[in-house]
Amino acid sequence: MTSPARQHTYTTPHYRLSLVRDRTVRYQAPSLCCADTAALALAALLGDAPGERLVVAYLDNHLRVMGTETIAMGGQTGCGGSLPELFRGAVLIGARAVILAHNHPSGSSEPSDRDAAMTAAAVQAGQLLGIEVLDHFVVGDSDAYGIVSKTVVKLPRQQQPPPTEGTPNA
Numbered sequence: 001m002t003s004p005a006r007q008h009t010y011t012t013p014h015y016r017l018s019l020v021r022d023r024t025v026r027y028q029a030p031s032l033c034c035a036d037t038a039a040l041a042l043a044a045l046l047g048d049a050p051g052e053r054l055v056v057a058y059l060d061n062h063l064r065v066m067g068t069e070t071i072a073m074g075g076q077t078g079c080g081g082s083l084p085e086l087f088r089g090a091v092l093i094g095a096r097a098v099i100l101a102h103n104h105p106s107g108s109s110e111p112s113d114r115d116a117a118m119t120a121a122a123v124q125a126g127q128l129l130g131i132e133v134l135d136h137f138v139v140g141d142s143d144a145y146g147i148v149s150k151t152v153v154k155l156p157r158q159q160q161p162p163p164t165e166g167t168p169n170a
């Protein structure tokens with residue numbers, strides 16, 4: 001009889017993934033069913049972040065908000081946010097749909113080529129995962145642009161003085 005070969009034992013961490021409630025945020029709509037309410041809620045969530053910030057709202061079957069998360073924070077030139085980062089929380093929370101938003105410190109709501117490419121990739125990835133990417137808003141000073149819905153939503157933003165363009169005789 002031969003004795004069984006001595007076997008090595010290896011160890012690896014065994015994980016349990018969980019979402020941790022960071023804080024509570026307020027929003028003004030029972031569901032984010034249309035571009036207007038979604039843009040307003042996400043713009044409020046972004047607030048007056050000094051640099052670029054990417055946030056996501058997780059939605060249930062009835063487009064009610066299950067939670068929100070800040071996916072990435074950056075400087076004046078962009079905030080990134082990879083597809084795994086975008087969907088990690090949505091998968092954990094069991095979201096049926098998501099709406100993304102990021103601000104442009106420049107104040108312009110015009111999406112960059114990178115914004116458009118990231119949105120297209122997210123929509124595609126969401127289709128595979130069964131998590132619909134309803135929209136991705138680029139939030140500027142006075143309005144937000146939905147890249148998916150191609151909708152411009154006026155924002156009742158901070159009481160900043162309007163830009164002084166074309167001031168006559170000034």
Ligand SMILES: [Zn+2]
Nearest residue numbers: 111112115138
């Ligand atoms: Zn952008």
